Amino acid sequence: MQTPHDTRAPRTLNIGILAHVDAGKTSLTERLLFDHGAVDRLGSVDAGDTRTDDGAIERRRGITVRSAVAAFTVGDTQVNLIDTPGHSDFVAEVERALEVLDGAVLLLSAVEGVQARTRVLMRTLRRLRLPTLVFVNKIDRAGARTDGLLADVRRLLTPHVAPLTEVTGAGTAHARVARRPPDRGTAEALAEVDPGILAALVDGPAPTAADLTAALAARTADGSFHPLHHGSALGGQGVAELVEDLVRLVPPTPPGTERPSRPRGTVFAVRPGPGGERTAYLRLYDGEVRPRQRLTFLRREADGRATQVSGRVTRLDVIGRSGTLTAGNIAALTLSGGPRVGDRLGALTDRAPHFAPPTLETLVRARRPEQAAPLRSALLALADQDPLLHARPAPSGATSLLLYGEVQMEVLAATLAEEFGIEAEFAPGRVRFLERPAGTGEAWEEMPWLDRTRYWATIGLRIEPGPRGSGGVFAYQTELGALPRAFHQAVEETVRATLLTGLTGAEVTDWRVTLTRSGFSSPVSTAADFRGLTPIVLRRALRRAGTLLYEPYHAFEAEVPADALAAVTARLAALGADFTGTTGGDPVWLVTGELPARRVREAELRLPGLTRGEAVWSSRPSADRPLKPPR
Incomplete structure (x- = not known):
């Protein structure tokens, strides 16, 4: 603990706790806070009195919905814990948390083992090269595995892992954890990512314990190697060893080099x-x-x-x-x-997202007509907290929302009722399609004295495809200042609103619209003239450009018994799957590929019957593709 006379700058680590739902993230957070004096009693998910799940909905459901931050101190290091949601419907919260972390703890259950969500998270952590420690939780629960689970971790999550603790009495209330000194197995695992250790193993002399300790720290820090710990968040076993290695192996993010530093x-x-x-x-x-x-x-x-x-x-x-x-x-x-x-x-970076955006669209209406306006305001406020909701007006007074799944929809309905006093009805979710311009189209209209329109405005617009992921870009070919600012703003805002609905009814994305002509008559012309004429000109230009309709896809992984491989691949192919790999053999094959999002639910329902209930399926949003014609 830092003393009043200690002049060293305190060190801060921002650590995220990530896991499949129900692996014990919130329980581990409570244990860490309690063991280090940050709280005076252990909170319980079942009792609904945890420190980080402070919302009424979170406590009632026993799941984390929003990321929360809590801190404890170890020596001269402050650890800020970011407890993230485990359910895939709240991936947006995880997305934002990943950006601010120095390191992560990925939890597994010693009973349930490596689950679908765990694999998605580890894949992302490895891609980001974020320093990550693996914590095998629930070693004191009946059915807990250790050695077999380590083999699963190496096969399904990462081969670059080594246990730093060992367990006695796994699966019983007497389970205990002890330090495991670096050994030949640790050296061989490190040799795959550390040239120095590899050279020592091949050419000698053999690496010493100090060599292995130094290599472990370096490779953990660069995100290429993952130390593994065992323990129990509820019982406290193994938590001290986890904290010791977090502080020892995860370096804080260095500050920038700009002087004087701007925020x-x-x-x-x-x-x-x-x-x-x-x-x-x-x-x-x-x-x-x-x-x-x-x-x-x-x-x-x-x-x-x-x-x-x-x-x-x-x-x-x-x-x-x-x-x-x-x-x-x-x-x-x-x-x-x-x-x-x-x-x-500081700078606004255009980084690629770690997870794909939501693909489920729903319409929300107030059950009581007088609450229609408050509902719209509440949804816009919630969209400020979660921009991926993409709340926007829809016909007949409804509001369109983008979501990840049905659980998120249920939580949102409960939030509207409890925090805003609004009872809302959600239409069944449907997969969201998108349009993109297929080519370039241009159109224009002159002012009324040419007797072609009732609007006192001249507008020319050109629409063309923009780069993937660019959304929409509005540009000017006309001279800025040729129109009053209010008229410019009216044109741009109307272009963006108009392209929320394309030629097929889907939203248009990745477009570039350029104002090629403009004119007005003072004092007759108003902003309303430009708002009225813009959709007419833009629709004409869009029809000339044409659009392509795109549908979202999911990347999937299916583990199936060898004798069911043919039946499973045939069914997936019939659902429109494109396969990217088939590996393994007796007794299990791993089939990977991409499948239209609208067919994922059907695949999940069909697989158990084809595999006697032995299949393991996982999928995640990946990208979109042009809509294929019906077979």
């Missing part, structure tokens, strides 16, 4: 307050933030535009500390400008 950070979570205010969680990478300081955040809108939001810090609570927010730390703050998730201090 640079990311808002990764937003929580509503009882008075309507919003508390933002900001991870700072560089510089400092003080109370009452004025900040300017950069924001990427849903349509791709970059905007600025400025405000003064009205409250600043640094997690685990007091006073100024410094680089490497996290603070809960309120800002007069109203921050959103994803807002950034």
